[in-house]
Amino acid sequence: MAEKNIRLEVVTPDKIVVDEEARIVMAPGSLGEFGVLVGHTPFLTTLKIGAMHYQDAQGKERWIFINGGFAEALPDKVTILTESAERRKDIDMARAQAALDRAQKRLAEEGKKADVDFLRAKAALERALYRLKLAQTRGSGH
Amino acid sequence: MAKLKDIKRKISAVKKTKQITKAMNMVAASRLRGAQSAMESFRPYASKFGEVLGSLARRAGEEAGSSLLTPREEVKKIHLILCTSDRGLCGGFNANLIAKAVSFIEQKRKQHIDVSLTSFGKKGRDWCRKIGLPTVKAHVGIVGSRFGFNVASASGHELIDGFLKGEYDEVHIIFAEFISMARQTPHTKQLLPIPPLVIAEELKEAKGSAYLAEHICEPSADEVLGEMLPRSIYVQLYSALLETSTSEHAARMAAMDNATKACNDMMGSLTLAYNKARQAAITAELMDIVGGAEALKG
Numbered sequence: 001m002a003e004k005n006i007r008l009e010v011v012t013p014d015k016i017v018v019d020e021e022a023r024i025v026m027a028p029g030s031l032g033e034f035g036v037l038v039g040h041t042p043f044l045t046t047l048k049i050g051a052m053h054y055q056d057a058q059g060k061e062r063w064i065f066i067n068g069g070f071a072e073a074l075p076d077k078v079t080i081l082t083e084s085a086e087r088r089k090d091i092d093m094a095r096a097q098a099a100l101d102r103a104q105k106r107l108a109e110e111g112k113k114a115d116v117d118f119l120r121a122k123a124a125l126e127r128a129l130y131r132l133k134l135a136q137t138r139g140s141g142h
Numbered sequence: 143m144a145k146l147k148d149i150k151r152k153i154s155a156v157k158k159t160k161q162i163t164k165a166m167n168m169v170a171a172s173r174l175r176g177a178q179s180a181m182e183s184f185r186p187y188a189s190k191f192g193e194v195l196g197s198l199a200r201r202a203g204e205e206a207g208s209s210l211l212t213p214r215e216e217v218k219k220i221h222l223i224l225c226t227s228d229r230g231l232c233g234g235f236n237a238n239l240i241a242k243a244v245s246f247i248e249q250k251r252k253q254h255i256d257v258s259l260t261s262f263g264k265k266g267r268d269w270c271r272k273i274g275l276p277t278v279k280a281h282v283g284i285v286g287s288r289f290g291f292n293v294a295s296a297s298g299h300e301l302i303d304g305f306l307k308g309e310y311d312e313v314h315i316i317f318a319e320f321i322s323m324a325r326q327t328p329h330t331k332q333l334l335p336i337p338p339l340v341i342a343e344e345l346k347e348a349k350g351s352a353y354l355a356e357h358i359c360e361p362s363a364d365e366v367l368g369e370m371l372p373r374s375i376y377v378q379l380y381s382a383l384l385e386t387s388t389s390e391h392a393a394r395m396a397a398m399d400n401a402t403k404a405c406n407d408m409m410g411s412l413t414l415a416y417n418k419a420r421q422a423a424i425t426a427e428l429m430d431i432v433g434g435a436e437a438l439k440g
Contacts (some may be wrong), residue, residue, distance in 0.1 A: 043360070044357045044366055072190075081194070
């Protein structure tokens with residue numbers, strides 16, 4: 001194939017989740033989803049909590065949950081720095097469901113106070129929701 | 143005869159102690175491997191983070207003016223984070239860290255600066271209680287065990303909050319720097335306001351001077367930097383905790399190794415004393431018999 005691949009790295013404090021060649025990388029930037037192909041202009045952005053996906057060298061679609069962070073795109077490489085990330089197949093649904101319940105309970109208790117705990121619970125809720133949403137797409141086509 | 147029995151009892155006691163110290167040594171060794179691998183796996187993240195942050199900070203320049211960067215004109219209150227271990231039996235590890243804290247606090251008190259504390263680890267907390275220092279928060283059960291980045295980000299968040307609210311004007315951290323298996327030294331570092339030195343250092347590490355110069359930043363360079371600065375605190379906190387954990391296990395391993403060796407020495411000298419005493423008893427008995435036989439003959 002004439003088209004060249006771009007190197008994708010997803011790095012968390014615990015481990016390197018992904019380090020492989022990709023045809024295209026799509027990630028949820030804070031100003032909207034963006035795609036990166038090889039030869040991209042140097043680019044740096046913050047990321048939202050959500051799902052990113054890429055096509056691996058075989059053209060297979062791969063999905064990863066990312067917990068915010070940063071993405072740096074260079075012509076030959078994309079680096080995603082995030083505090084946690086899981087491949088779709090590695091998402092622990094039971095754990096995410098538990099986190100969701102916990103966050104909902106806490107939000108109900110906290111009421112409308114917009115303090116730190118509230119924000120934290122909201123972020124936890126968001127994470128859990130995205131994890132579950134992504135995990136539920138398992139086995140559907142790609 | 144009583145003496146012989148005493149020595150024998152002592153030998154078996156030392157033997158049992160040796161079994162314990164040896165077991166602790168091995169446990170520390172395996173935990174050390176775990177802690178070291180956690181440190182290893184954090185390295186790619188930390189170095190990439192530093193690289194991006196360094197070049198971004200230079201580009202955004204001082205006009206970024208984040209309140210996390212600007213030193214306060216008057217420093218009246220300092221918050222100190224003291225990392226120690228939860229458990230003892232690791233040689234001078236905690237004593238060294240605490241000594242560092244003592245000299246730090248004394249020095250600041252001379253300048254009429256108040257010091258408050260957050261402690262990671264039971265030993266530091268107990269020390270604070272003993273000398274009556276107010277601890278804002280004590281985290282137990284983190285150093286020395288497995289912990290995630292969220293530990294660092296949660297307490298880092300609190301620190302930044304307190305700093306921005308003006309509860310303290312500077313934040314410093316004392317942790318054990320892991321230099322090698324045989325050397326771990328207590329180290330003081332300023333976390334907040336983020337010293338320009340840190341950024342300069344990271345700049346040096348960043349490869350190439352033009353690196354990132356032409357990056358498009360989204361939303362803007364300043365905003366990305368604003369997102370990154372608090373995280374850089376978490377990164378430093380996390381790496382300090384990782385280093386302290388690794389150092390604790392290394393220190394315990396060394397201490398237990400020394401203890402095992404001391405047990406061996408003691409067992410050697412006790413066995414020698416035992417054999418001597420036994421021989422003396424046999425000789426005395428023999429003398430008795432020979433003496434008795436002589437007496438009968440005569």
